Amino acid sequence: MTKKRDYGQFCGLASAMTMIGERWTLLVIRELLIGPTRFNELSENLPGIGPNLLSDRLRSLTAAGIVEHTAVPSDGRGRLYRLTPVGEQLRGPVLELARWGLQFLTDADAAGATRAAWGFLAVQAMTDRDNVPAVDEEYEFRVDEEVFTIHVHDGTVEFARGPAAHPVIVINSDSQMFVKIGAKMTSPFDAIVTGAVKIEGDPDAMHRCTRLLQLA
Template identity: 45%
Template sequence: MKEGRRHYGQYCGLAAALDVIGERWTLLIVRELLVAPRRYNELLANLPGIGTNLLAVRLRLLGEAGVVEQLTSDPDGRARRYRLTETGQSLRPVVLGLARWGMPLLAEPDPHDEVRPEWSLVAVEAMMCTPPADGPDECYQFQIAGKDGREEVFHLEVKEATARIVPGRAVSPDLLAVTDAVTFVEIGAGRLDPLEAVVLGRLRLDGDSGAVLRCCRLLGLIPPTA
């Protein structure tokens, strides 16, 4: 055991996992790095409230555990970035499962709650169901706006009954969904119906009705038979 670290002192796989990722903020750091490698200042900005000293401690411990590593070079020559190792990437299903489990627990958003558009990538991946084997190959693009005017753009590609998230714009999406981060989370949490969001002007959907329905089914927003 490393000096200064708290341990459960239990010879159990779950306890061993929590020794590494059970501390406050740790899984949220992992969430950030599941989206993309981040510089230290980017992590600090995306995790308001963590404090620079605590972030440094968490990154050091994750590095010692082989979950996070620093990139040896940065393409633009600026500060080094942090990324998940292969061991860290193996946490993806764990984080997605927890995100999916926690979505129904979300209450009405507090005006002071932080909501970042880039978190929508993890939310969509957590919500995704398996596409039907006989479904068409399609592409759904999402444009999620944040409170500060920043926008996250990515698309969901369905090909040969497999769905994957691709950062950036699609060439010719079958569906374009434009909304803000708060509305997106409320829809995912089941607090706001997609149709209601469209009527209220909080969600814009550009695409044929078939693509809209298939996208909603894929994200579990409506039953498969709806």
């Protein structure tokens, strides 16, 4: 593996770019923010990266202490990659960058790859933590084959993969429409009218949820 070229600057941003600024690196981190993942799964979810380049990026991130790997009990040769505590510190910056990038998406981009699990990160990126509902409730999202939940409790917001125990609303959508709504390429109302999004549950809770996700 070749040595990384730094920017020769005594600056935190330059240091960060040395660690994670190479092509594909942040997208590898995006996948690991969703959860621990095996190499083959990373390769499948990052079409176009190529196995050699993916291996190089994982080695670099591991050497930097951002990623670690463990053995897979059922597979003597398999490795499960996950973020270290240092890597997990990237969640906030990466989500903010993703939210910022939504404004630049176009209809032409919709022809590219999409993945239901990215919706799990999308709701985190879209959440306005200054507008958390004053009630305790759960919102369940079903995006293609993925299910994830927003838990609102005591003025705080938590996110989890999997169904809600007691959802006040359940939202069904495909992954492409979910991204289009997040990017404000279409409104939740128009998506509901066309049947692209289906919502079951309390209408008042739906209004609270759309305000929380800055979609009102």
